[in-house]
Amino acid sequence: MNGMYLRQRCLLAAGLCSAAFGAGAQAPASEATVARHVAEATRLAGSDLTALMVLCKPAPAARMTPAQGEAYLSKMINQPVPEPGRAFDNLYYVGAKWVSAWAITTPQGIILIDALNNKAEAATVIEGGMARLGLDPRQIRYVISTHGHGDHYGGANYLVERYRPRVVMSALDWTMTETKLEFESPLWDAPPKRDIAVSDGDKVTLGGTTVTMHITPGHTLGAISPTFEVKSNGTTHKVMLWGGTSFNFGKDIPRMNGYIESTRKMAKIVQEQGIDVMLSNHSSYDGSLPKLEAYRRQKGAEPNPFVMGTPAVLRALGVMGECAQAQRDRFLMQP
């Protein structure tokens, strides 16, 4: 049955069957379609993007229970804090081992992307890291929370009380944090009070640096994947920071389809704009920690290890999109 369907689609599309499926037409979900998406993800991942292949492992059909969530969060939070570091002339890592915080520096202040889990981390990891790098936390003008889960906003209230930055989140995720949190934990501080609510394409500009907010529904309905420019050795590079990676929302087909669509939307933008760096808000996906270490050891003008090139950024989005399609098909096959 599925074989016949596939043959008909391929005939209709005159040999462009894979392109036709890529454009939205789908074969009925089966073990074969799952395997095809995983194989394509594996091919796209090559040897450099294998960290993203964790997304191709079967995801649970239900969200974690509060008890499972506590155990997982404790384990993640209690890892040793990595060395903070510079990734580009104007971009610094001030995150924890599990969850990232990125500081974009400008002549008129700092834009911080994500605020970690709680005030203790904001104080020791963000402020502590900034101090070690010679950055002044009093210069933080904006805190962008990539999405409405506590590992990204938990330290925001502490920073707001101390430095009064504006807090940016998508309108959709502000509403989620005000109404029904998708995840709650005593290890996270309360969500910040609604401040700047952004929609797709909105921009935050400070000191000549513009951060564009692309809303990439999937991980949450209003996850922000910001794009911005950085400099290294006098060369400008373009960054896209993927704002929500894992499929931790359970069996939710529209959410999976939204995620897949978001990878396609960002691939178009990456291609059009020549984005050549992809970052994440969790260091396990983008290899930030070993890249920071490699950058730290460099002498002279060697290539910046964070610069992947546009084809690799497109492959990374392809891996995420193919794994999302594999997972959607697994969910579709479940009763």
Ligand SMILES: [Zn+2]
């Ligand atoms: Zn999340």
